[in-house]
Amino acid sequence: MVSLSRESVLAALEYVKDPCTGRSLTALNAIAGVEISNNGAVAVHVMLGYPARSLKGHIEESVCVAVSTVEGVQSVTCDVGWLIQPKASANQKEPLPxxxxxxxxxxxxxxxxxxxxxANLALALAAEGARVGVLDADIYGPSQPQMFGVGKVRPQIRGQKHMEPIEAHGVQINSMGFLVTEQTPMIWRGPMVSGALQQLLSLTLWHDLDYLLIDMPPGTGDIQLTLAQSVPVTGSVIVTTPQDIALLDAKKGIEMFRKVNVPVLGVVENMATHVCSACGHEEHIFGEGGGERIAREYQTQLLGSLPLELAIREQMDAGKPTVIADPEGDVAESYRRIARQMAANLWVAEGVQVPVIEMDDD
Incomplete structure (x- = not known):
């Protein structure tokens, strides 16, 4: 008779795959603990490196089924949690506090x-259990205040220069849009814009964020270079539509991040299909399969495709993004799936993890 042991439990867990990465929980070093009682009761503790509230029940069930096949096991319990660790940036800049x-x-x-x-990815990450912030880096045309429904709010100033981020729907936000009126044009040259971005980023008192998403302006100019050279970016996501013109420019974005060694975590294909609200006919208005082609060409991943829907535009204009306005809908689920995959890809991306320094009283 084979005695029940930690090794036999771990051997069974080699066949349990993480849904996002496709790797076994043991290969990911995601088994935080295995407790075995004398009466054959086994408790397994799983710790993922990305927020996965929607997958928690599925993973726990898979673990319990696998471990229950081990000889000598009488009962199994499992709990799944997550701990998002900082990843080192390509430019080796000091992490933001x-x-x-x-x-x-x-x-x-x-x-x-x-x-x-x-906006929707930030809210999806928060819904999955992460602490999230958004920096609106589009200095000329900031839109996040409007999209989060806080366009009239102004940040509180601390110590004469630091700003408290605005919180909306559980997400921390800062934007040039909070500091000027809607009618004020930003008639600035490149160096002024780059300086404004750096100040927004460094002078905002972010509070214990797992992820800070930076909403970049389009192109590959001053702000993008400032970000790549001066900001400790740990990953990037490319948004495109399926048509060839958009894909040409998306390729430039991917190439830019590759040149500065920032991991491209994947491609999001927006406005992929449109379903007529009157007759239900589905049509690929901007072409078909473009996001998948560019992801394959650059050896990255198509994180997901999103539809062209009137409701999405209406919800954003109203300051209630889709993940908040219709959390049980298909589009919100797509955003959550994309957000989970993006975070999981960052977890397993090549690179050195920043050590976590723990202090005690000894």
């Missing part, structure tokens, strides 16, 4: 829904 990871959400051209995607 209270910010674990910075993810740039970029596009090569305007009008592809990048800001809408950023």
């Amino acid at each position: 209270q910010v674990a990871n910075i993810v740039a959400v970029a596009s090569g051209k305007g009008g592809v829904g990048k800001s809408t995607t950023t």
